[in-house]
Amino acid sequence: MEVLKLNDTAKLLHLSSEETKDILDKHIIPNIKKASKSRDTYHVPKLLIDYALKILSLNKAKEFKKLHIDDTTLNTYKNKNGVKTISFSNLKGGVGKTSIAANFAYNMALLNKRVLLVDMDSQANSSRYFANQYFTGRSIKSLFDKMTRKEQMDADTVKEFIIPIEFCNAKLDLLPSELSLGRIVEFSRSVFTMPHKKLNDILKLIKDDYDFIVIDTPPSTGLSLHMSLFASDYVSIVTDAEDFSVNGLSELNMEIKEIVDETDHIVSVDSIFINKVKKSNIHGVYIEAIANLALSEGIENVFTVKDSTRFKESQNLHIPLVEYKKELEKKLVIADSILSYAVEKAMEA
Numbered sequence: 538m539e540v541l542k543l544n545d546t547a548k549l550l551h552l553s554s555e556e557t558k559d560i561l562d563k564h565i566i567p568n569i570k571k572a573s574k575s576r577d578t579y580h581v582p583k584l585l586i587d588y589a590l591k592i593l594s595l596n597k598a599k600e601f602k603k604l605h606i607d608d609t610t611l612n613t614y615k616n617k618n619g620v621k622t623i624s625f626s627n628l629k630g631g632v633g634k635t636s637i638a639a640n641f642a643y644n645m646a647l648l649n650k651r652v653l654l655v656d657m658d659s660q661a662n663s664s665r666y667f668a669n670q671y672f673t674g675r676s677i678k679s680l681f682d683k684m685t686r687k688e689q690m691d692a693d694t695v696k697e698f699i700i701p702i703e704f705c706n707a708k709l710d711l712l713p714s715e716l717s718l719g720r721i722v723e724f725s726r727s728v729f730t731m732p733h734k735k736l737n738d739i740l741k742l743i744k745d746d747y748d749f750i751v752i753d754t755p756p757s758t759g760l761s762l763h764m765s766l767f768a769s770d771y772v773s774i775v776t777d778a779e780d781f782s783v784n785g786l787s788e789l790n791m792e793i794k795e796i797v798d799e800t801d802h803i804v805s806v807d808s809i810f811i812n813k814v815k816k817s818n819i820h821g822v823y824i825e826a827i828a829n830l831a832l833s834e835g836i837e838n839v840f841t842v843k844d845s846t847r848f849k850e851s852q853n854l855h856i857p858l859v860e861y862k863k864e865l866e867k868k869l870v871i872a873d874s875i876l877s878y879a880v881e882k883a884m885e886a
């Protein structure tokens with residue numbers, strides 16, 4: 538996917554950069570805005586600019602209304618190589634898996650990618666990220682229930698449990714979780730010979746509807762994590778910069794290698810988010826250790842995210858970081874690395 542910056546977008550639209558900024562800030566054309574110290578950078582999928590120009594004559598550009606993209610254009614906008622599934626994981630809780638997974642999913646949706654966010658943690662935090670709702674009896678747990686009872690499962694059955702989310706400028710789908718998910722997942726061990734394949738079996742039925750499936754995983758080894766890894770093409774490791782986390786990283790890496798060895802399914806670590814970073818010497822030491830580990834494993838995408846109360850604030854308000862940033866009307870640097878990663882993945886796809 539070709540992504541253009543502000544100046545090239547302005548040129549194509551035959552507008553000044555101020556006018557173009559206005560159009561992009563109103564999200565008339567889907568885009569991602571990235572704050573930097575000197576000036577904001579915009580990332581705009583070129584295909585959507587071409588489309589805007591196709592349906593509106595050039596001199597009408599100033600009167601842009603929100604783009605309603607038709608199916609044919611959406612088809613050309615699909616990932617060339619099919620759906621990509623990515624798990625955000627760590628064996629430790631409270632490091633920011635849910636925050637980063639939900640924001641990554643939202644950013645992808647802002648770029649008009651078709652996104653499904655799957656919550657595989659029975660704490661159901663990502664299910665509640667965009668609205669404070671509970672999904673008892675309406676979650677992925679019911680799908681596992683049906684599977685263990687050997688009920689017929691098809692795409693329509695899965696779709697019954699998918700919740701459409703429309704938030705500000707983006708649309709995405711959610712396959713929510715609930716508290717009893719862990720129990721039914723463990724129970725499935727006694728029913729199936731290859732229980733780790735069961736999430737993949739569910740997602741296979743609906744994967745053609747999406748460009749990206751984002752899985753938020755539980756903070757422990759166990760079948761839910763194995764199922765998530767088996768269903769994934771990539772893993773993004775989310776960690777904090779603490780002693781225990783550095784050890785935990787190697788353990789998670791071993792889990793991932795086990796999946797590859799035991800099942801022949803290729804899943805690779807694609808990125809590491811070092812989260813909740815404070816300005817302290819000891820954090821510096823752990824960041825270096827994690828960066829070295831990444832280097833030795835050939836992981837190129839290493840991001841750091843500062844510790845900031847904005848995370849909790851935005852989560853309590855159920856607002857993704859990029860939208861909260863607008864509300865605060867200031868630059869929110871903590872949102873940047875998640876944005877960069879989303880843009881990079883969207884461009885690759």
Ligand SMILES: Nc1ncnc2c1ncn2[C@@H]1O[C@H](COP(=O)(O)OP(=O)(O)O)[C@@H](O)[C@H]1O
Nearest residue numbers: 630631632633634635636813843844845848849
């Ligand atoms: N960079 C950060 N700075 C400060 N707080 C953060 C940061 N990232 C996440 N948090 C907060 O830490 C808590 C745990 O985050 P969460 O995403 O739920 O972690 P996990 O899914 O790994 O358990 C949440 O309250 C969240 O708002």
Ligand SMILES: [Mg+2]
Nearest residue numbers: 634635658662
């Ligand atoms: Mg979580």
